[in-house]
Amino acid sequence: MNKMGTIIGFTFKNKVRNKSFLITTLIMVILLSIGMNIPYLIKVFKGEDGNGAQSSGVHIAVIAENGSAASQLLQAYAKQPGVDATVTPYPAADDAGLKQALSDDKVDGYLTYTEQSGAGLGSVVFHAVDDSAKVKSFLQSALQQVNAQLIAGDRLTPQQIAAMNAPVPLGTEKISADGEAAQDKSHPLINYVIVYVLLILFFMSIMMTGNMIAAEVTSEKSSRIMEILITSAAPLAQMFGKVIGIFLVGLLQIAIIAAAIAANLMLPHNSGVLQDFNLDLGQLSVSLLVYGIVLYILGYFMFALMYAAVGSIVSRTEDLGQAAMPVMMIGFVNFYVPLFSISTPNTLLVKVTSFIPFTSPLSMLLRIGVGDVAAWEIILSLLLLLVTIFVLGWLAAKIYRTGVLMYGKRPSIKELRKAMKAYKI
Structure with a gap:
């Protein structure tokens, strides 16, 4: 256990200090910041950075050739409390x-508008x-209230006109075919x-960290460092130490983002x-974040174990991409x-994939959200995923134990099975 803790700490510190991790994380943060601030940056480049620039709200110009009652009423409406607008004639x-x-x-x-000879507004463009x-x-x-005031004249007060134009609250309730109240599942x-x-x-986090694990195992094996490491720590301690260490790296990256x-x-x-996109954080379900x-x-541990097993059977880093392709394809299906x-x-497709362990992490997340x-269904999906992780952990441990010391060409499935039989966990 002490050796595994040492491997976890060493792996975490080594990857966090790695230039590729720092540059990748920095680029992601910069791109994310630029994307979230594009509207403001556009205003800054246009000279609308807040110094004499147009403020938020509605800004309308109205054509009043000789001055008109409609224009004056429209300006008065814009000056009411709670109305974020300006009307300039x-x-x-x-x-x-x-x-x-x-x-x-x-x-x-x-x-532009034309007033009717009688009462009210004419055409408005x-x-x-x-x-x-x-x-x-x-x-x-605004035009609804202006039209109402032009028609009513002095017979109604502005408060009466506002009350007359106020929308009537309308509640809705979904019912089933038999007339019973149905639960709103929106x-x-x-x-x-x-x-x-x-x-x-x-x-992105699962695929990046998975590739980190496979690449590190393959590089240690190709440089023959593995032969030295195998004498100081058991292969299982090395594998799970790397998996847990890089898992902490992934969590750190997600926390930074x-x-x-x-x-x-x-x-x-x-x-x-x-508010501009009608998003309310108060409506966010805490259970969604927990799940x-x-x-x-x-999902991380499932893919990490597969990547560790793949990395252990490859002797050259040049062959890693081809060997990891099946795992990457499963990851793409899980995402797309x-x-x-x-x-x-x-x-039906999403429901089926939410119970298949290799695709359930993200498909079930979609259904929950x-x-x-x-x-x-959630419990069953999680249980199937846990069982799969334990099976993959047992299988990856046997592959890793035999694969890290097999050099030369990539071993076939038959050769792996033969070597694995000689090692029992």
């Missing part, structure tokens, strides 16, 4: 000031390069985002990014099935 659509404001992105567009949902929502509410949008991020993060995401979300210009960690740990099924998590899954 201009005399004509070809006004130089309006063109400059459009060019500098200080207004989202301009509004909004001219904009990009009419966002926020602008549309403001215009719908998942919040934040779950889809978390599942998508975890799928990518776990796949998670910290980078949290740090970017805490930046002032990103404070409202979650995600459990499935990541189990849930990734392309994220919008349809309850298909955004699908319909029973508790017994």
Whole structure:
């Protein structure tokens, strides 16, 4: 046990100090930070970094050739408490000031309308390069109130008009075919985002750390260092020490990436990014994160043991890619099935793959996060995965024990079986 602890510590320190780990992690953090700050960077390059730049909210220009009641009412509506908008009147659509404001992105567009001879607004046209949902929502509410005030005149107070235009709350309840109330099984949008991020993060971490294990075992074997190591520590202590040590490296990398995401979300210009995408962290299921960690740990050890076994039977690092190809293909299936099924998590394919141990870590994560899954299905999937890990651990130990001292060409399955029979765990 002491020797295994030494191997774990040595492997962890060696990989963390490795330039490839540091550079890869740094690149991932930089790319992630750039991706999360692209909208702000675009504004900075356009000169909209907050110094005299357009503030958040809606900015509308309205054409009021001779001044009009509709324009004044629209400006008054924008000044109400809780309305994040500005309405600026201009005399004509070809006004130089309006063109400059459009060019500098200080207004989202301009509004032209014709008032009816009787009451109310006539035709209304909004001219904009990009009419966002926020602008549309403001215009719908504002023009509805302006139209109501033009029609009502002095007969109704602004409070009465606002109450008249206020939407009536409408609740919904799903029912089954027999009229009984059905349970709403819809998942919040934040779950889809978390599942998508975890799928990518776990796949990259498992594949990178798995390749680290195989490459380290093969390099030690090809340089004949293995012959020295085998005299100081048992092969099983070496294998499991490397697997656990690199597992800690993977956890560290995930923690660094998670910290980078949290740090970017805490930046002032990103404070409202979650609200802009209708994401509420309060709706995030804690059980999803717990199951995600459990499935990541189990999935890691399953693939790590396979990579360790593959690395032990290869004598040259040049042959490692070809030997590890079957394991990599299993990893790709494990990743792509849930990734392309994220919008349809309850298909038969996802259900079947969530019970196959080699594909269950990420497929079951998808079903837990955004699908319909029973508790017994989760338990059964985890049990099958645990049994597979124990079987692979026993098999990998026998392969590793015999493979690390077999040099020359890659041994065939028949040769491996013959050598493994001579060694009992």
